Amino acid sequence: MTETSVQQHGQSTAEIGTERLLGKGLDVGTANLVAAVQNTDGSITVKLERNAFLDVKADVYSKAMLTKLKVPYVVRGEQLIVLGEASFELANVFGRETRRPMRDGLISPNEVDGLPMIRLIIERLLGEPAQPGENCYFSVPAPSIDRDNNIIYHQGLFEGMLRSMGYTARAINEGHAVVFSELAESDFSGIGISFGGGMVNICVCFKTIPALSFSIGRSGDWIDKNVADVLGIPKSRATFLKERGVDLAAPNGREEEAIAIYYRNLIQYVLTNIKARFESSSNMPVFQSPVPIVCSGGTALAKSFITVFQDEFKKMKFPIPVSGISLASEPLNSVAKGCLVAAALGDAV
Amino acid sequence: MNVREILQTHSQSTTLRELEAKGRSRVRVINANQIAELIEASVRRTLAQAETPDDLRALVERSKAEFFEMQRQRDSERKAREEGLRQLEEAKDELVALATEVEKLRETEGTKTARIGELEHQLSCEKGRVEEARRLVEMLTRERDVARQAEQEARAAASAVKAAPSPESTEMLSRLAAEVARLNERMNATPPPPAPATAPAATAESQALATRLDALSQGIADRLEKFGRTIGVSSAVDAQEVKYDALFNKQDSFESNLNTLEVKERQGSGIRGALDRMKRMRLGGKEEPDAAGDAEKK
Ligand SMILES: Nc1ncnc2c1ncn2[C@@H]1O[C@H](COP(=O)(O)OP(=O)(O)O)[C@@H](O)[C@H]1O
Ligand SMILES: [Mg+2]
Numbered sequence: 001m002t003e004t005s006v007q008q009h010g011q012s013t014a015e016i017g018t019e020r021l022l023g024k025g026l027d028v029g030t031a032n033l034v035a036a037v038q039n040t041d042g043s044i045t046v047k048l049e050r051n052a053f054l055d056v057k058a059d060v061y062s063k064a065m066l067t068k069l070k071v072p073y074v075v076r077g078e079q080l081i082v083l084g085e086a087s088f089e090l091a092n093v094f095g096r097e098t099r100r101p102m103r104d105g106l107i108s109p110n111e112v113d114g115l116p117m118i119r120l121i122i123e124r125l126l127g128e129p130a131q132p133g134e135n136c137y138f139s140v141p142a143p144s145i146d147r148d149n150n151i152i153y154h155q156g157l158f159e160g161m162l163r164s165m166g167y168t169a170r171a172i173n174e175g176h177a178v179v180f181s182e183l184a185e186s187d188f189s190g191i192g193i194s195f196g197g198g199m200v201n202i203c204v205c206f207k208t209i210p211a212l213s214f215s216i217g218r219s220g221d222w223i224d225k226n227v228a229d230v231l232g233i234p235k236s237r238a239t240f241l242k243e244r245g246v247d248l249a250a251p252n253g254r255e256e257e258a259i260a261i262y263y264r265n266l267i268q269y270v271l272t273n274i275k276a277r278f279e280s281s282s283n284m285p286v287f288q289s290p291v292p293i294v295c296s297g298g299t300a301l302a303k304s305f306i307t308v309f310q311d312e313f314k315k316m317k318f319p320i321p322v323s324g325i326s327l328a329s330e331p332l333n334s335v336a337k338g339c340l341v342a343a344a345l346g347d348a349v
Numbered sequence: 350m351n352v353r354e355i356l357q358t359h360s361q362s363t364t365l366r367e368l369e370a371k372g373r374s375r376v377r378v379i380n381a382n383q384i385a386e387l388i389e390a391s392v393r394r395t396l397a398q399a400e401t402p403d404d405l406r407a408l409v410e411r412s413k414a415e416f417f418e419m420q421r422q423r424d425s426e427r428k429a430r431e432e433g434l435r436q437l438e439e440a441k442d443e444l445v446a447l448a449t450e451v452e453k454l455r456e457t458e459g460t461k462t463a464r465i466g467e468l469e470h471q472l473s474c475e476k477g478r479v480e481e482a483r484r485l486v487e488m489l490t491r492e493r494d495v496a497r498q499a500e501q502e503a504r505a506a507a508s509a510v511k512a513a514p515s516p517e518s519t520e521m522l523s524r525l526a527a528e529v530a531r532l533n534e535r536m537n538a539t540p541p542p543p544a545p546a547t548a549p550a551a552t553a554e555s556q557a558l559a560t561r562l563d564a565l566s567q568g569i570a571d572r573l574e575k576f577g578r579t580i581g582v583s584s585a586v587d588a589q590e591v592k593y594d595a596l597f598n599k600q601d602s603f604e605s606n607l608n609t610l611e612v613k614e615r616q617g618s619g620i621r622g623a624l625d626r627m628k629r630m631r632l633g634g635k636e637e638p639d640a641a642g643d644a645e646k647k
Contacts, residue, residue, distance in 0.1 A: 036617065038619070038620065042619040042621050043616050043617070043618070043619050044616070044617040044618070044619055044620060045614050045615070045616060045617070046614070046615045046616070046617045047612045047613065047614055047615075048613075048615070049612060063606065066606065067606045067609060067610070070610055071610075072605070072606060072607050072610050073605060073606055074603035074604065074605035074607065075603060075604040075605065076603060083607075116603075120603070120605070120607065123607075124607055124612055125612060180623060180627075181620065181623060184622050184623040184626040184627070185626075187626065187630060188626070188627070188630070207630065208627065208630065329618060330617055330618065333615075333617050337617065337620055340620055341620050341623045341624060341627065344620065344624055345624065345627060345628075
């Protein structure tokens with residue numbers, strides 16, 4: 001808590017220095033923006049905010065009221081724009097959809113207003129640099145195998161944004177970040193997978209170095225949409241049902257069945273594509289001993305996710321020996337933590 | 350969002366250097382025509398404000414000089430790439446020479462010793478690697494240029510940019526990186542056990558050849574790594590030189606309550622383990638790793 005005030009008032013770096021180590025990690029996700037910093041006691045502090053906003057007529061709520069309700073807003077002309085998690089709650093109240101600055105892992109070209117909003121959220125999460133040019137590594141998706149995604153534009157945009165905030169900004173692949181945070185035990189060899197909202201990011205890593213990274217343009221949102229379609233319910237309802245908690249190995253009722261089916265389908269799709277990419281790319285590293293697969297991201301939070309993953313894994317002939325499949329220790333934090341590892345290492349990465 | 354338009358509306362500051370401060374390498378990557386256009390546009394804009402014709406001339410001159418400086422920068426980048434390729438070619442030639450010598454060795458010894466077979470195998474592996482690396486580098490360079498070009502055009506044209514780098518391009522970077530890793534791995538691997546007693550003892554020549562082959566192998570690894578760095582193969586993804594700072598220079602200040610509300614914080618498990626492991630791996634166990642490091646390496 002003290003830390004927040006320190007950041008907001010831009011206090012002396014000495015004060016920060018006693019609490020924080022240099023370097024910040026930022027997970028730029030379609031659904032969530034997550035920032036991580038390292039404390040001197042070895043722990044880390046993570047801040048998460050929904051990557052969403054909602055505009056409401058300025059006269060609907062009084063500003064004082066919003067502040068009292070702890071709802072963050074900015075004023076834009078005639079409108080109040082509510083940022084982050086609170087925008088979801090309000091959207092429900094108004095029966096509207098939140099506006100999302102990103103789609104399928106990238107800044108959305110349709111949301112022109114989104115850019116300043118995402119910047120405000122990021123500023124809130126990161127605070128000011130502890131010293132000018134402090135390292136900040138942020139995650140970017142890998143090229144997609146099934147979407148036309150322009151990463152250069154997206155990446156350049158966030159680099160510019162972070163630089164304008166006083167950071168030295170560097171991008172790191174999302175899947176690679178997962179490997180950095182989760183696979184130290186295997187000397188950073190193995191497969192890191194991030195199951196996010198808009199996409200799945202996969203990175204096959206050999207001794208810290210990515211040998212193959214790619215993304216798939218379906219994940220949590222895709223499950224929601226399909227479940228909504230087959231059940232004839234609004235998408236937000238599907239999201240709600242899914243996040244409320246479904247045991248994928250023992251779905252209960254029609255709705256949960258549908259969710260489990262699409263989960264299984266997604267996992268199958270991911271595995272098949274890893275296999276295909278591995279076999280079609282020449283020059284893949286040869287893994288002498290079996291390597292681990294680690295799953296992270298909000299979509300991997302579903303109960304029995306790993307069980308279903310293992311199930312699907314057993315059904316296929318995987319191209320490399322795998323020692324085990326596990327869930328990241330903190331699935332929503334992995335990417336930000338991996339970015340933080342990169343930032344803390346600095347140029348040594 | 351039209352970056353070009355933004356650049357232009359921000360370009361009253363008149364010189365390219367100042368433009369650069371706003372859109373910086375954005376200017377650096379657009380092609381000569383576009384730069385010329387930009388200069389013109391910015392100059393024209395100032396025309397109206399310029400005090401005297403001398404002011405104007407000086408301005409044009411300064412802009413020109415800056416333009417040439419940018420061109421020079423791009424040139425030197427290109428040269429770095431070419432140098433990388435040249436070095437790979439050299440490595441290949443060296444391999445060919447070594448192959449000839451191995452062949453000779455086999456003739457003089459008359460028998461196909463296990464050692465020679467080994468050398469030959471090693472040679473052909475290295476050859477394959479150099480060839481592959483060269484191909485990758487070339488393709489990469491090409492794709493990078495194409496991606497850049499496409500990027501510029503798209504950026505100039507519209508907000509919804511379609512010019513995605515091909516997925517292959519990044520994958521290729523990864524492959525190159527993997528290649529570097531593998532070469533390094535080999536370098537760090539323990540030397541092969543001595544030939545079994547039954548095999549004929551390695552001759553001095555074959556020993557010398559093996560040493561040279563190893564040296565070459567190391568050389569290729571070094572070159573690849575160095576070259577990899579210049580074209581941005583590192584664990585971090587380097588954005589191309591397009592920079593979008595201009596979009597954020599003039600952030601409107603909004604009235605808000607953001608400063609009065611805190612973001613919820615959570616504690617997470619630390620990253621010390623990952624950092625330590627990473628550093629230990631960097632040292633490669635060569636320089637006084639800590640005790641745990643030694644244990645790791647068995
Ligand atoms: N408990 C949960 N069970 C299943 N899915 C969840 C759960 N919590 C969040 N999600 C889903 O996770 C996704 C967001 O995960 P996240 O990793 O933050 O995504 P991104 O990286 O795209 O920002 C959304 O699709 C959301 O519905
Ligand atoms: Mg994510």
